[in-house]
Amino acid sequence: xxxxxxxxxxxxxxxxxGTMPHEELDDYLSDYREHFRIGKANGKTDGELWQSLGxxxxxxxxxxxxxxxxKAEGNRSARNIFHAAFATLGLGLFNLVFVLVPFxxxxxxxxxxxxxxxxxxxxxxxxxxxxxxxxGLPAFSSWISxxxxxxxxTGMTTFGLLMVxxxxxxxxxFYHVGIQYLKWNISVITGTECSA
Amino acid sequence: MNIQFKKGVxxxxxxxxxxxxxxxxxxxxxDISKRIDIAEGTIYPLLRRLKDEGFVTTYLQESTxxxxxxxxxxxxxxxxxxxxxxxxxMRFTTSVNALLVGKNDAAE
Numbered sequence: 095x096x097x098x099x100x101x102x103x104x105x106x107x108x109x110x111x112g113t114m115p116h117e118e119l120d121d122y123l124s125d126y127r128e129h130f131r132i133g134k135a136n137g138k139t140d141g142e143l144w145q146s147l148g149x150x151x152x153x154x155x156x157x158x159x160x161x162x163x164x165k166a167e168g169n170r171s172a173r174n175i176f177h178a179a180f181a182t183l184g185l186g187l188f189n190l191v192f193v194l195v196p197f198x199x200x201x202x203x204x205x206x207x208x209x210x211x212x213x214x215x216x217x218x219x220x221x222x223x224x225x226x227x228x229x230g231l232p233a234f235s236s237w238i239s240x241x242x243x244x245x246x247x248t249g250m251t252t253f254g255l256l257m258v259x260x261x262x263x264x265x266x267x268f269y270h271v272g273i274q275y276l277k278w279n280i281s282v283i284t285g286t287e288c289s290a
Numbered sequence: 291m292n293i294q295f296k297k298g299v300x301x302x303x304x305x306x307x308x309x310x311x312x313x314x315x316x317x318x319x320x321d322i323s324k325r326i327d328i329a330e331g332t333i334y335p336l337l338r339r340l341k342d343e344g345f346v347t348t349y350l351q352e353s354t355x356x357x358x359x360x361x362x363x364x365x366x367x368x369x370x371x372x373x374x375x376x377x378x379x380m381r382f383t384t385s386v387n388a389l390l391v392g393k394n395d396a397a398e
Contacts, residue, residue: 125334128314128359132314156331
């Protein structure tokens with residue numbers, strides 16, 4: 095990546111766009127442009143100025159926190175304070191706890207339901223074939239007729255398939271809920287209004 | 291040095307430099323980073339906050355080379371804030387220094 099003024103300004107703009115009024119953002123960007131302009135007039139290179147300013151990602155975070163804290167002070171609604179608190183806390187820890195952990199739990203749960211469903215669906219016919227060879231379901235010994243065994247196995251297969259289908263709808267549901275949650279999460283972190 | 295600590299100190303430094311003279315951003319940043327190692331980019335949001343709090347105003351002034359520059363100037367309340375923070379800082383550092391040197395019996 096080229097460390098020059100244009101790139102620095104571009105990164106700042108992309109990180110801050112939508113988090114604050116346009117005039118405020120333009121004000122900031124013109125400050126950094128002026129900094130680069132005067133620095134270069136004083137014989138510094140783009141790279142040197144970039145280094146001493148610090149990474150644009152960190153600077154953008156600093157600007158966002160400043161903006162959100164001001165917003166929270168000016169308008170003491172709980173929402174704004176939460177925005178400021180979360181932004182200050184930093185994205186890393188927040189997302190690790192509030193996004194990654196529920197996500198993993200959810201995926202494990204859906205996966206387990208799916209596996210159990212598939213197992214039931216497979217065990218049905220296998221058990222039936224087995225019972226025919228043995229002359230009865232092994233678990234119920236030979237006094238159960240093959241017909242009852244057949245119904246029992248069909249029931250198991252159906253139950254397994256229903257579980258898989260139910261799992262699919264459950265996954266779809268959680269997908270939608272998850273998207274909403276992520277939108278909310280992003281809006282909280284970045285301070286933008288949630289469009290959904 | 292601890293980043294949070296530096297950030298706290300930075301506000302006094304900015305106000306103090308501006309108490310001596312009006313500065314444009316680059317000049318102010320340069321004066322401070324000559325003495326304190328800090329990510330210079332973080333001074334601009336600080337200046338913005340000081341402006342929002344009414345401690346600092348800005349004006350544009352023509353320069354001999356290039357477009358006009360944005361100058362920062364202390365307001366009356368900024369001057370007052372600078373005095374208070376400086377006093378507080380002096381008292382604080384005196385106490386801390388005394389503790390570090392181990393003269394805490396002097397306070398008894």
